[in-house]
Amino acid sequence: xxxxxxxxxxxxxxxxxxxxxxxxxxxxxxxxxxxxxxxxxxxxxxxxxxxxxxxxxxxxxxxxxxxxxxxxxxxxxxxxxxxxxxxxxxxxxxxxxxxxxxxxxxxxxxxxxxxxxxxxxxxxxxxxxxxxxxxxxxxxxxxxxxxxxxxxxxxxxxxxxxxxxxxxxxxxxxxxxxxxxxxxxxxxxxxxxxxxxxxxxxxxxxxxxxxxxxxxxxxxxxxxxxxxxxxxxxxxxxxxxxxxxxxxxxxxxxxxxxxxxxxxxxxxxxxxxxxxxxxxxxxxxxxxxxxxxxxxxxxxxxxxxxxxxxxxxxxxxxxxxxxxxxxxxxxxxxxxxxxxxxxxxxxxxxxxxxxxxxxxxx
Amino acid sequence: xxxxxxxxxxxxxxxxxxxxxxxxxxxxxxxxxxxxxxxxxxxxxxxxxxxxxxxxxxxxxxxxxxxxxxxxxxxxxxxxxxxxxxxxxxxxxxxxxxxxxxxxxxxxxxxxxxxxxxxxxxxxxxxxxxxxxxxxxxxxxxxxxxxxxxxxxxxxxxxxxxxxxxxxxxxxxxxxxxxxxxxxxxxxxxxxxxxxxxxxxxxxxxxxxxxxxxxxxxxxxxxxxxxxxxxxxxxxxxxxxxxxxxxxxxxxxxxxxxxxxxxxxxxxxxxxxxxxxxxxxxxxxxxxxxxxxxxxxxxxxxxxxxxxxxxxxxxxxxxxxxxxxxxxxxxxxxxxxxxxxxxxxxxxxxxxxxxxxxxxxx
Numbered sequence: 001x002x003x004x005x006x007x008x009x010x011x012x013x014x015x016x017x018x019x020x021x022x023x024x025x026x027x028x029x030x031x032x033x034x035x036x037x038x039x040x041x042x043x044x045x046x047x048x049x050x051x052x053x054x055x056x057x058x059x060x061x062x063x064x065x066x067x068x069x070x071x072x073x074x075x076x077x078x079x080x081x082x083x084x085x086x087x088x089x090x091x092x093x094x095x096x097x098x099x100x101x102x103x104x105x106x107x108x109x110x111x112x113x114x115x116x117x118x119x120x121x122x123x124x125x126x127x128x129x130x131x132x133x134x135x136x137x138x139x140x141x142x143x144x145x146x147x148x149x150x151x152x153x154x155x156x157x158x159x160x161x162x163x164x165x166x167x168x169x170x171x172x173x174x175x176x177x178x179x180x181x182x183x184x185x186x187x188x189x190x191x192x193x194x195x196x197x198x199x200x201x202x203x204x205x206x207x208x209x210x211x212x213x214x215x216x217x218x219x220x221x222x223x224x225x226x227x228x229x230x231x232x233x234x235x236x237x238x239x240x241x242x243x244x245x246x247x248x249x250x251x252x253x254x255x256x257x258x259x260x261x262x263x264x265x266x267x268x269x270x271x272x273x274x275x276x277x278x279x280x281x282x283x284x285x286x287x288x289x290x291x292x293x294x295x296x297x298x299x300x301x302x303x304x305x306x307x308x309x310x311x312x313x314x315x316x317x318x319x320x321x322x323x324x325x326x327x328x329x330x331x332x333x334x335x336x337x338x339x340x341x342x343x344x345x346x347x348x349x350x351x352x353x354x355x356x357x358x359x360x361x362x
Numbered sequence: 363x364x365x366x367x368x369x370x371x372x373x374x375x376x377x378x379x380x381x382x383x384x385x386x387x388x389x390x391x392x393x394x395x396x397x398x399x400x401x402x403x404x405x406x407x408x409x410x411x412x413x414x415x416x417x418x419x420x421x422x423x424x425x426x427x428x429x430x431x432x433x434x435x436x437x438x439x440x441x442x443x444x445x446x447x448x449x450x451x452x453x454x455x456x457x458x459x460x461x462x463x464x465x466x467x468x469x470x471x472x473x474x475x476x477x478x479x480x481x482x483x484x485x486x487x488x489x490x491x492x493x494x495x496x497x498x499x500x501x502x503x504x505x506x507x508x509x510x511x512x513x514x515x516x517x518x519x520x521x522x523x524x525x526x527x528x529x530x531x532x533x534x535x536x537x538x539x540x541x542x543x544x545x546x547x548x549x550x551x552x553x554x555x556x557x558x559x560x561x562x563x564x565x566x567x568x569x570x571x572x573x574x575x576x577x578x579x580x581x582x583x584x585x586x587x588x589x590x591x592x593x594x595x596x597x598x599x600x601x602x603x604x605x606x607x608x609x610x611x612x613x614x615x616x617x618x619x620x621x622x623x624x625x626x627x628x629x630x631x632x633x634x635x636x637x638x639x640x641x642x643x644x645x646x647x648x649x650x651x652x653x654x655x656x657x658x659x660x661x662x663x664x665x666x667x668x669x670x671x672x673x674x675x676x677x678x679x680x681x682x683x684x685x686x687x688x689x690x691x692x693x694x695x696x697x698x699x700x701x702x703x704x705x706x707x708x709x710x711x712x713x714x715x716x717x718x719x720x721x722x723x724x
Contacts, residue, residue, distance in 0.1 A: 123642075
């Protein structure tokens with residue numbers, strides 16, 4: 001608590017220092033926020049989102065509002081940033097909120113839930129479907145708030161040592177996944193394993209892992225999994241989008257001048273659009289390089305997809321029965337998803353379908 | 363020219379007024395820009411994008427940078443805003459740049475070209491594929507610049523009095539479309555007709571029009587076309603996305619303090635994300651209401667789609683042969699599109715496919 005109080009007081013002092021200055025400066029005090037990212041610098045697009053955000057805030061505020069960004073492991077580890085913001089070691093964090101579903105199961109829906117919406121639907125849910133408010137109600141119980149600040153788009157399904165021909169082949173697999181997806185895999189008889197980035201390639205090579213899901217071609221290429229586990233499955237049913245958030249202490253946010261709050265909101269939108277565009281622009285070439293390196297692209301067989309769907313439904317049902325906040329956000333999220341796909345199937349999807357077929361025709 | 367010089371001088375005077383103020387204020391002068399929108403207030407989501415943009419800029423600048431927004435017809439008509447910004451009647455415009463393809467054919471690719479990319483691909487093209495730079499090189503020849511500031515997403519194919527069973531049924535149809543799409547329809551033997559919003563419903567009822575393309579369910583519903591032309595075709599091959607831009611005089615832009623340029627960039631991204639989310643959130647319910655009112659949803663038959671594709675290829679080829687700037691942007695745009703769909707077919711599309719099929723299963 002002491003550390004928290006210190007940070008709060010320091011924030012007030014910085015704002016108070018403007019009192020003797022002209023009116024125009026009172027609303028533009030010099031403020032520095034320490035940002036703890038859950039992403040390492042090797043995740044150039046996710047970490048790049050923190051850099052882009054800080055740069056946008058700096059430029060818009062004419063250098064008066066500074067986000068001092070630190071990659072995972074400097075202020076806090078990837079999974080420690082929630083606590084780091086709560087206890088004042090950081091003023092804010094850039095993270096994937098579903099990392100903290102163990103603390104708050106409802107945060108699964110902040111980040112693109114299994115069999116949820118694509119990234120555009122997720123953004124519409126956040127902004128127009130009450131999603132941002134719902135997530136912030138959950139975070140308010142922890143004296144936190146968050147703004148969406150990027151997305152990876154739909155991820156890949158993961159790397160497998162052996163080909164998967166049916167749901168039976170998934171049984172017994174030691175499968176590296178993160179978070180809530182583990183519950184789904186368990187209902188297919190697989191053994192989910194939590195494992196950090198650095199260990200995955202060796203574990204696949206040694207056979208202590210049979211499969212591993214990471215992100216998408218751009219980031220997956222860096223891990224070098226193609227030799228040990230060449231079967232590269234799609235799509236990423238566990239992660240049809242992965243929204244990234246800027247999370248801050250609620251008191252820190254409330255103390256910001258309104259103009260800085262507006263700058264932070266806009267900068268998050270801008271850095272978010274930038275992140276998605278970087279993934280979209282880089283993934284095609286990364287996919288080509290992976291195929292040349294020996295990746296064998298495979299669609300999940302229909303019965304595997306159906307078994308995963310049923311596993312997800314079961315995991316949602318069980319978690320909702322135990323947690324009212326989870327149920328509330330789940331229901332809103334899935335109602336919105338169902339509406340999105342009513343419209344998506346009429347305009348976006350048939351156009352994409354035609355363009356994909358034309359591409360195949362050459 | 364006099365009017366232009368007047369506005370330019372006024373802008374300089376406003377900036378100069380800060381010289382006697384403290385350093386902090388010199389970089390934050392009071393500036394007001396008159397914005398001429400191509401959209402009327404009845405287009406609540408497109409026009410709403412101008413309001414959202416102005417509000418974001420006002421908040422971020424603490425009220426020092428103001429966009430004074432005017433709907434179509436106040437400062438300039440919908441198709442007159444290009445000239446209005448050039449001759450200084452407006453400082454900037456909110457518009458769909460393809461309206462001006464007659465002046466600069468390459469602007470077709472600023473707004474989501476026929477058989478181009480979906481909205482996410484278009485954004486990646488703008489930001490990572492050199493698209494923004496290419497469009498701004500074209501606009502620089504007219505002393506203009508532009509920033510993307512929204513999108514409708516994929517539009518609908520249009521309303522038809524009679525069902526279309528094959529490409530032969532398109533021949534001879536009087537078809538309301540805007541811009542470059544008219545060239546495509548001509549190669550199918552249809553008669554493209556330019557027509558403003560207010561005349562379309564009556565023309566369809568009287569039979570002076572056989573078909574009309576407008577936007578998407580949310581906006582189309584307001585026009586009340588379902589009675590006269592109940593066959594509602596999809597997808598909008600002419601408009602797989604429709605990007606909206608904020609366009610400004612190059613000198614106006616260059617005179618802005620760097621912080622205001624940064625604020626305008628971010629605010630355009632933010633208003634853009636907001637616009638897309640409003641369309642996505644509102645279109646499902648609008649589609650349902652249209653179906654209840656008697657709209658008969660139909661996919662374009664395969665041979666109509668192919669004939670439109672061939673018509674588009676022909677129109678692109680002919681225009682590229684006559685205009686080097688068009689060719690340059692066309693080639694970059696279509697190369698980027700082809701790469702986008704290589705990746706899209708692997709992750710996004712199969713996930714959307716599965717979700718759409720699950721929805722149909724109930």
